[in-house]
Amino acid sequence: MRIVVLGGMGFLGRNLVNRLVETGKHEITVFDRTIPQRDTDCPSNVSYAQGSFRSGYDFEELVSGADLVIHLVSTSVPGNEKGTLDEIYGNVIPSVELFDACAAQHVGRVVFMSSGGTVYGSSSRPNKETDLPNPINTYGLQKVMIEQALRYASRSSDLEYQVIRLSNPYGPGQNPHGTLGLITKLVYQALNHETINIFGDGSVVRDFIFIDDAIQAVLDVIKSGETNATYNVGRGIGTSVADVVRTISTTLPENIHLEHKPGRKVDVPYSVLDIEKYKSIASIHDFVSLDEGIIRTYQYFKEYRQ
Structure with a gap:
């Protein structure tokens, strides 16, 4: 084609x-x-x-x-x-x-x-x-x-x-300094011992x-x-921002410095996708878990610091 x-x-x-x-x-x-x-x-x-x-x-x-x-x-x-x-x-x-x-x-x-x-x-x-x-x-x-x-x-x-x-979506190759890519940004900030800023109380749920x-x-x-x-x-699994931060904290050998900022009106509180239609044609049997995805992203940034 x-x-x-x-x-x-x-x-x-x-x-x-x-x-x-x-x-x-x-x-x-x-x-x-x-x-x-x-x-x-x-x-x-x-x-x-x-x-x-x-x-x-x-x-x-x-x-x-x-x-x-x-x-x-x-x-x-x-x-x-x-x-x-x-x-x-x-x-x-x-x-x-x-x-x-x-x-x-x-x-x-x-x-x-x-x-x-x-x-x-x-x-x-x-x-x-x-x-x-x-x-x-x-x-x-x-x-x-x-x-x-x-x-x-x-x-x-x-x-x-x-x-x-x-x-x-998140992972290696994503710009950690951009607006998109919460997990990528947080992993990069954790690796570089930067303060992690979270909008609201971390209860916002997303499908990563x-x-x-x-x-x-x-x-x-x-x-x-x-x-x-x-x-x-998507993965069809909802994960809160607070859970992402906890997973990064328990998975990576870095100390996390966390600060909360006021929530934003443009952020939907809960956004998770039903992927049953995709599953009917999927070649993926096991999605990359959040823990594994965070580790792969961390290893990428350790090798290719940006």
């Missing part, structure tokens, strides 16, 4: 592209703001297109001849999202133009990486794909709007789609998934999942 990965230089994108490269079967184009500067950094079956994800970009040229387009780009992150209009201009409108270009160029399928942690909003139980979205921040709102735009593009053309609502499992699950959906369908991808 010819595969175009938008956002292929990010945490998810790099890991996904590496796994696709390992198969040796695909011709891959990576689109992102920054690309490798030396030819020696580029696998032979990967080409790079440098550009900004914005309205007016020539998406038709980018996706021409593609069998599969994987849309991982977001110009904002939870907790640091923009106002509603900025999110629409920055994420929704370019996505609509991308989907229109895919339909015009007869791309076979578009896979969109949505957000399992924000589209459902507040809940007291694991969310199923059939639950109505109810985002409480503009990041989740733009994800829902893009999902709907993709479904509309599919209904009005021969374009197929898959929406993946991913929970909270190790990066290797997240990428395998994405590949499972692409390979074996239904088309024109939505899949939750």
Whole structure:
């Protein structure tokens, strides 16, 4: 297949592209703001297109001849999202133009990486794909709007789609200084004896998934999942921030320095995914446990300090 990965230089994108490269079967184009500067950094079956994800970009040229387009780009992150209009201009409108270009160029399928942690909003139980979205921040709102735009593009053309609502991936290769990646950030801070700052009392519950499992699950959906369908991808297990800190404290040989900050209104108190639909096609039998994921992340940072 010819595969175009938008956002292929990010945490998810790099890991996904590496796994696709390992198969040796695909011709891959990576689109992102920054690309490798030396030819020696580029696998032979990967080409790079440098550009900004914005309205007016020539998406038709980018996706021409593609069998599969994987849309991982977001110009904002939870907790640091923009106002509603900025999110629409920055994420929704370019996505609509991308989907229109895919339909015009007869791309076979578009896979969109949505957000399992924000589209459902507040809940007291694991969310199923059939639950109505109810985002409480503009990041989740733009994800829902893009999902709907993709479904509309599919209904009005021969374009197929898959929406993946991913929970909270973490692990080696994630930027510990960025906004995303709570576990990665906390492990890095513990290793470097930095003060760990927690918003609220630590009772916020999330569904954390190790990066290797997240990428395998994405590949499972692409390979074996239904088309024109939505899949939750996570571990399906809720863990509070306080439990993450305790696990880091008991698992790693580091002293933890902890401070609490006021809670944020944009943080959903409970966000866990029901992954029974994914399990019906899963090649993963045992997800990486929280303890093991923390240890692997710690070992990575000990070897490659950032």
